[in-house]
Amino acid sequence: MIKLVNCTPHAINIQTEQGIITIPPSGISIRVESQQTAIGEINGIPVVKTIYTGLNLPNPEPDTIYIVSTVVLQAAREMGIxxxxxxxxxxxxxxxxxxxxxxxxxxxxxxxL
Structure with missing residues (x-):
């Protein structure tokens, strides 16, 4: 059996054919560090680009999957993780x-992703 660890701050409800499965938050908080660089303006409104610079992922564990936010997945991909x-x-x-x-x-x- 695969262990699912919810690293988001809220419960995840999954609708299955058998009903709802709820995975409560684990208390593990993943932080995404980023910096924003100004790249211009549109009609006088500043436009920035976000660059991900750090991610505090938990260490991999056997038979364990970490549920994270889409932002965490995107940051990991952009950082080459x-x-x-x-x-x-x-x-x-x-x-x-x-x-x-x-x-x-x-x-x-x-x-x-």
Whole structure:
């Protein structure tokens, strides 16, 4: 059995054929360090580019997958970090389960980048 470790600050609800599975936050907080560089203006409004400069990922563990935010996945990719133990909730229209107010209450799948 694969251990799923939720490194986001909120519970992740996954809609399966059997019902909802909830994965509570683990308390592991992953921080993305970045810097922004001004690249110009559009109609007098500044435009910046974000460059990811640091990421405090947990060490890989056997049979363990870390659930992280999409920003963490993007930062890892842009920094050249290649790990197959990172996934993020897929909040796209094919996966997100929404309530009557349009708020995401569950997902149907995860994503990798």
């Amino acid at each position: 290649t790990r197959d133990d990172l996934i993020a909730p897929d909040t796209g229209p094919q996966s997100a389960v929404r309530d009557g107010n349009g708020q995401i209450v569950a997902i149907r799948r995860f994503q990798v």
